Every structure is written in C-alpha cells, then in structure tokens.
Amino acid sequence: MEEQEKPTKVVDARGSFCPGPLMELIKAYKSAKTNDVISLYSTDTGTKKDAAAWINKSGNQLIGVFDREGYYEIVMKKTK
Amino acid sequence: MVTNILILGDGAAGTIMANKLRFLTHREDAEITVIGNSKYHYFKPDGIHIPLGIKNYRDSVKNPKFLFNYGINYVRDSVTRIDVDNRNVSTQSGKNYTYDYLVIATGDRLVPEEIENFDREAHHFYTLEGSLELKEKLSGFNGGKIVIGPSSIPYQCPPAPYEFAFQLDRYLRRRGIRDKTELHYIFPLNRVFTMENVSNYVQKLFDEKDIIYHTLFNLESIDAQKKTVSSLEGEDQKYDFLILVPPHKGQQVITESGLAGDQGYIAVDRHHLNYGDYDNVFVVGDATDLPISKAGATAHFQSEYLSGRIASEISGFVAEELYDGSVACTTVTGDEKAFTLYFSYTRPPRALFQSKADYLLKWTSADTYFSGMLRGVM
Ligand SMILES: Cc1cc2nc3c(=O)[nH]c(=O)nc-3n(C[C@H](O)[C@H](O)[C@H](O)COP(=O)(O)OP(=O)(O)OC[C@H]3O[C@@H](n4cnc5c(N)ncnc54)[C@H](O)[C@@H]3O)c2cc1C
Numbered sequence: 001m002e003e004q005e006k007p008t009k010v011v012d013a014r015g016s017f018c019p020g021p022l023m024e025l026i027k028a029y030k031s032a033k034t035n036d037v038i039s040l041y042s043t044d045t046g047t048k049k050d051a052a053a054w055i056n057k058s059g060n061q062l063i064g065v066f067d068r069e070g071y072y073e074i075v076m077k078k079t080k
Numbered sequence: 081m082v083t084n085i086l087i088l089g090d091g092a093a094g095t096i097m098a099n100k101l102r103f104l105t106h107r108e109d110a111e112i113t114v115i116g117n118s119k120y121h122y123f124k125p126d127g128i129h130i131p132l133g134i135k136n137y138r139d140s141v142k143n144p145k146f147l148f149n150y151g152i153n154y155v156r157d158s159v160t161r162i163d164v165d166n167r168n169v170s171t172q173s174g175k176n177y178t179y180d181y182l183v184i185a186t187g188d189r190l191v192p193e194e195i196e197n198f199d200r201e202a203h204h205f206y207t208l209e210g211s212l213e214l215k216e217k218l219s220g221f222n223g224g225k226i227v228i229g230p231s232s233i234p235y236q237c238p239p240a241p242y243e244f245a246f247q248l249d250r251y252l253r254r255r256g257i258r259d260k261t262e263l264h265y266i267f268p269l270n271r272v273f274t275m276e277n278v279s280n281y282v283q284k285l286f287d288e289k290d291i292i293y294h295t296l297f298n299l300e301s302i303d304a305q306k307k308t309v310s311s312l313e314g315e316d317q318k319y320d321f322l323i324l325v326p327p328h329k330g331q332q333v334i335t336e337s338g339l340a341g342d343q344g345y346i347a348v349d350r351h352h353l354n355y356g357d358y359d360n361v362f363v364v365g366d367a368t369d370l371p372i373s374k375a376g377a378t379a380h381f382q383s384e385y386l387s388g389r390i391a392s393e394i395s396g397f398v399a400e401e402l403y404d405g406s407v408a409c410t411t412v413t414g415d416e417k418a419f420t421l422y423f424s425y426t427r428p429p430r431a432l433f434q435s436k437a438d439y440l441l442k443w444t445s446a447d448t449y450f451s452g453m454l455r456g457v458m
Contacts, residue, residue, distance in 0.1 A: 016371050017371040017425075018269075018274055018275075018371075019233050019268070019269055019274050020371045022269065023233050023234075023268075026268075026298060026312065029312075030312070046276065049270075050269060050270055053270040053296060054269075054270065054296055054313070057270070057296040057313045058296070058312060058313040058314065059313070059314060
C-alpha cells in the first residue's frame, strides 16, 4: 500500500461471523474523521461483499480488498 | 462437600440453567442459588401477537418465584457488582454471595435513549409494556406509511422484526386498511436478514405481500418534526407510524464490573462458554458476545450443554462435550404460517418451507416454554 493509505484505524474482526465484521466497521466509521483510512480484517467470506456494498452505498471510498494469510483485509477511506 | 452454584439472572437462561442443574444434581452435593430482579417472567416471543390483539397477554406472564423447581434458592435482588477474582457477588440490598461456580445470565437491556426522539416517536413490541402501548396506538391507525425495522444490531431474536411486519400485513388486511397503508421495512445489511438463504426467502415473501424494503439502512436519527428517519448511508424515509426495535446493550453491572466494554456483552469461549481464564465462571443467553442469535432457543441449547458439564464435574467426571452453537427457531410469515430454522456455528439453515404446523408450534410456544422448556424437562 502507498504511504497515504496507511490505516488510521484497524478493526480486527477475525473469528467473528456476519453481521459482526460489518457492524464493527460501521462502529469504527462512526468515530472516525473525514479522510481516515479504516482497515477491516475478517475471516468471514460473506463480509467481502457486504462491506463493499456498504462502503459504496454510504458514499465512501473502497480502497481495496486484499487476500492475506488466513484472512482478508478490506480497506476504506471515510470521504464524508 | 457441597458445591455452591450461583446463577445471576431470572430470565430464560437463568431459570432453565437452575432447573436443569437441580434435576442433574443431588441436593446434598450442590446448592443452587438464583439472584434475579424481574418483576414478572414475560414470554417475549408473544410480542409479535399481543399488539395485534390476537393473544391475551395474561397467558404470557408468570410470577418467577413459581418457575423454579423444588430445592432452588431464589433471591429477588439486583446484582450491583461481580468480582470474579475474589469470587464475590454484591447486591443492592447489601448482601454478598460467594460461589464455586458462577453462571451469568443477566441478558441484555433496551437503550432507546441512545437515539434522540425514539421514545417520543417510535413504538415497539420488545417489552410487555411496549406491546400493550403499541396495541392501543395501532387501533387508532387508519392508513398511511408505516416504517418498521431494527435500529441497530445486535438485537434479540433476529427474525422478530420481519415476523412482526408479516403479522402486521395480515392485521391491516383484516381491518380493511391494507390498501390505504404502505409498509416499509428497513434493515442495516445489504439484504433483509443476516443469513443469505433466509433473506432470499423472506424477500420473496415481502414482494408477494407488497412490503417494500430498504437495505443498508443503519438508522442514525429520527426527526420528530419532519416525521422522518435518516440512515447513516444518507437515505431518508418519511413515516406516519414508526415501529422500531430499540437499540440493545448488555447490563450495566457487567460493564461496571469490568467483564465487558461499553457494549456490555461478555466475551466467552465459544465451545465452553467460560469467561476468560476462569474455569468456574460461565455466561449463557443474551449476555454473551457470541456471533449467534440472541434467542431463548440459544439459551436453551447452551443450558443443556452447560448444566450437563457442571453436573458431571460435580460428580467427579469430566465430560468432553463441546457447545456447537446450535439454535432452532420458528419464525412466522403471516397468514397463520411459519417456518423453522435449525443451525449452528458451522451448519447454515437448510431448505425453507412454510407450514401451518410450524405456526401452531409457535402459537403454543408459551405453554411449551412455561411448562416444559423453562422447567428443565426438555
Ligand atoms: C419480541 C421478541 C420476540 C422474541 N422471539 C423469540 C423466539 O421466537 N424464539 C426465541 O428463541 N427467542 C425469542 N426472543 C428472544 C428471547 O426472549 C431472549 O433471547 C431470551 O429471553 C434471553 O434469555 P436471557 O435469560 O439471556 O435474558 P432475559 O430473558 O432477558 O433474562 C435476563 C434476566 O436477568 C435479570 N437481570 C438483569 N440484570 C440483573 C441484575 N443486575 N441483577 C439481577 N437480575 C438481573 C433480568 O431481570 C432478567 O430476568 C424474542 C425476544 C423478543 C423481545
């Protein structure tokens, strides 16, 4: 990742199932500031789709979905 | 030596645990004490019937004192402090209790005050008082736009808001005002229910019954002047009548005792239900932060596992059984039909079909609950 995309917040929701990871992301989002980058770690495969849908609908920016070892990382930027 | 078992909470989980443990242990081997502060024991699932005038609330309420089997010491008091390091529980009346095994079953609480204007604008069916008030308000409703849904996740019984929407659709048709009413369902995820296959099924029924849904709607505010609910995602919905599941949190005593953070749900081992490194402190029912439904059925399955484990430890033999996250739940789809879901941590719910038999199961569940499940015989 580039320097400016370093997460301001990391939400580690590994081991938690739907809707846990998305709810954790929304909680972190509520307390974040505009331009903060939030990174969500999850092992629940459904969250990939759910989190991306939520980030788009809420008008924020999805930076990317990355496969990591044994989990994946969803990175978003709070643009509102 | 007598083993001292202390259970906190006199709702579904605490009562089932106490009664099951009493059946499984000799009185000279185990003393069972339950501390609870409920005024009455209300069968909450009837909240989908009572506001619509199809069930009398009297059948859904019992005095908790008479729900405990012989040989259980039931104390009506409020727990004010839980000190797991010193094995001490303090109560409002100034008493202190020690224990060999502690079972926390304090459930969760409704916190409508966390959303401005909730109390003024929204109705709900999550308590008996709320259900009776909703019944009265609904009888004065003669058409308009109803918005219904959960205000946040987690909340008790995930299907309850869609069940209520289906029941409401039928109620409005029976009153002859369905064609004058728009029913709108809001839900925080990108579907109408947490589990995808159940969601697809419910969505199809919503379409058939003309219930309009708005997904990815995380309620942020209620504007009492404009009669509008707004979501975090930037969507507004006007309403004439608002029915929302109030936000939930764990009990204050849990947070204040340092057993959980601000949300108040206790992290437990998902297969053993014990708290942290303590092998004598357990949590059952809605009080846990487990990623499964907050449901009486969950409390029932957990109590089945945990009472067996504690009783076998007391008798000097350690069972290797693990709790597998099992839940069974019957959910109403309106028109006197329902479907039943069985699932666990690893097993998603299977094929879905509605039936009258399932509805009958749900309709009679207060009797089954009070006379069987709660008593520890099922
Ligand atoms: C509308 C609705 C519909 C539902 N439908 C279903 C359904 O169809 N199927 C299903 O399985 N579940 C259903 N549920 C959920 C079910 O009722 C709950 O999950 C269940 O009651 C949880 O049991 P519990 O013992 O953990 O919590 P509770 O039953 O809430 O009990 C907690 C107890 O702890 C006591 N307590 C709390 N704090 C203290 C304290 N500090 N000191 C002493 N005592 C304390 C309380 O007084 C209470 O008695 C429904 C719930 C609602 C609201």
